[in-house]
Amino acid sequence: MAEPITTALKRTPLHGLHLRLGAKMVPFAGWEMPVQYGLGVMKEHLHTRAAAGLFDVSHMGQVILRPRSGRVEDAAAALERLVPVDLLGLKEGRQRYAMFTDAAGGILDDLMVANRGDHLFVVVNAARAEHDIAHMRAHLSDACEIEVIADRALLALQGPAAEVVLGGIAHGAATMRFMDVGIFHVGGAELWVSRSGYTGEDGYEISVPADKAVGLAGVLLARPEVEAIGLGARDSLRLEAGLCLYGADIDTTTTPVEADLAWAIQKARRAGGAREGGFPGAPRILRDLADGPARRRVGLLPEGRAPMRGETLLFAAEEGGEPVGRVTSGGFGPSVDRPIAMGYVAAALAAPGTRLWGEVRGKRLPAAVAELPFRPNTYKR
């Protein structure tokens, strides 16, 4: 088969709504997405932290792994072959962060996995959806039907007012805890809700049938607490929250331990655990866990006002020497009102407070290694 010759951007079910709201639309991972609305990135960011923001994240891939045996633990055991995460220990109604690893221990994508009783529900990054679906089909088809959900939108409602807003229309949503998942019936629509997000705020991700998405978004946006928020603020929010962006902060050249994601590798999959290893790249990842990685993802606080963007090279001294690391995401944090960045540095230089220099436009500017997140997350645990 020849490659398709057209590269038309895909549109989410909310495309028309974005245009009516005056969004500036940009190409993103093959989709036409709103990067900002009338408020602009700064105000959208601050509004999300002060009240609530509604994000269209329908470009992300939604997939159901339905066990052929009918037993969800068979789907969990199968998916455990691809991720260093304890999924057999994931209880019904709960969600967990995971990453697909490759044979070298690199990260193929990061994802969310929910146990929904008789199947697993998986959400993957838009840019990796095609890859991930092929990857799961190749490796899980013996145990699972891989159902790509193409007839649902995905919304994220994030911020301190998210609970009162969603709780007002979805009875019981307010009492969910961080990383709980549940099904709610609202206005004739079956909503698949998780209490999670990508902003560091309390909030929800809501899978909604495509033909009900505009109606739901309208109900949420009618609340005075809620503003539509674009991908620009989504990126500054997740950066302040210390969350990784696939393709920038994590990729096949970074292992989960280097990426400071060891917290996502539960005891059962570690050395001496009940199901030690058994995922791609296990020797490398278990070695990183045992010996400590040679480099580590850290936060960086530039001392001045100049942002340090991705790809900025980091040095241990103001002059001379070879690079000791590299910024992978960087910009301005509206809530912390200063430039912030994340990057990889040699393990010996990863202690908070370590002074490094980032080379910005030919000049080395000082930056201190900092704890992540840059501001405390407000999840409802």
Added chain:
Amino acid sequence: MKFTEEHEWLRPEGDIVTVGITTHAAEQLGDIVFVELPEAGRSVSKGDEVVVIESVKAASDILAPLDGEIVEVNPALTDNPALVNEDAMGGAWFFKMRPANMADVDGYMDEAAYQAMIG
């Protein structure tokens, strides 16, 4: 006042030209969080990158519109980069320069031509 295709405005007064960016450009850039200005006294050639503007999203360069010397920069922008969003055509000027050849200013667009360009 004259305008460049790079969305800069040029205001000549005597032998000095004040340079800033247009309101349209500031809107396109979004919220400005950092402005890096050149040193006064620097000799520049047309097309040199003389100012860096960083929005929340990205960094952009402002090019010298003329050959000449930078004689003054706007200190207000260092303390308050958001001034570019608030008053692009006035208080948020970037620098004043003494052009090598004042007549070069005449080669740029007038306001009507600029408005036609941005539609």
